Amino acid sequence: MDQFHRVITLTSAELRERWFEQSSAAGWAFVSDWHHAAVDALCEACLLGQNIWAPAERLGSVRADKGVSLGETLADLDGLACVLPDIADGIIHRAASLGWAERMTTPRHAVFDPLTGLVSVDYLRTRLGEVYRAAEVAGTKVSSTHGLVTVRLNLAGRIGWDRLTPLILAGDAMRTVFDGGQTLARLADHMAIVLTERTPMLARRTHLLTGMVAERLGRDQQADESPARIWIERLPDNAPAAVDLIGELAR
Structure with missing residues (x-):
C-alpha cells in the first residue's frame, strides 16, 4: 500500500x-x-x-x-x-x-491495406502468379519451394473498430518476423497470410511469430479462447488451385 x-x-x-x-x-x-x-x-x-x-x-x-x-x-x-x-x-x-x-487510413500505395500495412488479396494473387510462372520455367514444384504462414484470429465478442485491433497487432508482428521481402497479405478481418519460401528457418520464424502474436494480443484479449491460430499451409502445384485455396482461407 x-x-x-x-x-x-x-x-x-x-x-x-x-x-x-x-x-x-x-x-x-x-x-x-x-x-x-x-x-x-x-x-x-x-x-x-x-x-x-x-x-x-x-x-x-x-x-x-x-x-x-x-x-x-x-x-x-x-x-x-x-x-x-x-x-x-x-x-x-x-x-x-x-x-x-x-x-494510418490514408493509403501509401493502392496495394497496401492502410490499417495493417499488409497487401491486398488482388496483389497476393499477382504474386502467386509470378511464383507459379517462375516455378514452371525452373521446372520445380511450388509446394516444395513456397508455403503460406497462416494467421487466423479469434474475433469472438468484438464489434466495430475493436474487431480490427487484433489484425493491426498481428500485422505489426508479421512485418517484424518476416522482413526479408516476403508477401504479407490481409485476406479478411480475421485472416492474414505470409507467402514465403520454404527455408530451413521457416519453422523457427513461424514459432517466433506465434509467440509474438500471442504476447501482443494477450494484452488485448477479451475472450477466454486462444487469440490466434498460426500454421504453415501447403501450396498446391498449380496456380488456379492456389487461388481457390486463398478464397477458402478467407472465409
Missing part, C-alpha cells in the same frame, strides 16, 4: 520523466520526437483517475503521424505501465492502437 501511495503522489512532470527513462532504456530511437502534449495529457489522466481512453487514443495518432510503428508505440506504453503498474494498460493499448490505426 505504501508503494502504491508513493506512485500516485508523483507529479505529472515526474511521471513523464520516469516514463521517458523507461522508454529510453527499452530502446526508443528518436529522443526528440518522444515528448508531446498528448504525453502530458495521458500522464495527467492517469494521476487524476480521469478517463484515459481519449488521451491514449490521441497519443497513438501522434505516434503514427511521426512514423512510429505500432510495435514501438505499444512498447513505449509498456514503459508507462512499469512506472504505474496499477493502470489499466489493456485499455491504454487498445485506445492507442485505434488512434494509430485511424491516423
Whole structure:
C-alpha cells in the first residue's frame, strides 16, 4: 500500500520523466520526437483517475503521424505501465492502437491495406502468379519451394473498430518476423497470410511469430479462447488451385 501511495503522489512532470527513462532504456530511437502534449495529457489522466481512453487514443495518432510503428508505440506504453503498474494498460493499448490505426487510413500505395500495412488479396494473387510462372520455367514444384504462414484470429465478442485491433497487432508482428521481402497479405478481418519460401528457418520464424502474436494480443484479449491460430499451409502445384485455396482461407 505504501508503494502504491508513493506512485500516485508523483507529479505529472515526474511521471513523464520516469516514463521517458523507461522508454529510453527499452530502446526508443528518436529522443526528440518522444515528448508531446498528448504525453502530458495521458500522464495527467492517469494521476487524476480521469478517463484515459481519449488521451491514449490521441497519443497513438501522434505516434503514427511521426512514423512510429505500432510495435514501438505499444512498447513505449509498456514503459508507462512499469512506472504505474496499477493502470489499466489493456485499455491504454487498445485506445492507442485505434488512434494509430485511424491516423494510418490514408493509403501509401493502392496495394497496401492502410490499417495493417499488409497487401491486398488482388496483389497476393499477382504474386502467386509470378511464383507459379517462375516455378514452371525452373521446372520445380511450388509446394516444395513456397508455403503460406497462416494467421487466423479469434474475433469472438468484438464489434466495430475493436474487431480490427487484433489484425493491426498481428500485422505489426508479421512485418517484424518476416522482413526479408516476403508477401504479407490481409485476406479478411480475421485472416492474414505470409507467402514465403520454404527455408530451413521457416519453422523457427513461424514459432517466433506465434509467440509474438500471442504476447501482443494477450494484452488485448477479451475472450477466454486462444487469440490466434498460426500454421504453415501447403501450396498446391498449380496456380488456379492456389487461388481457390486463398478464397477458402478467407472465409
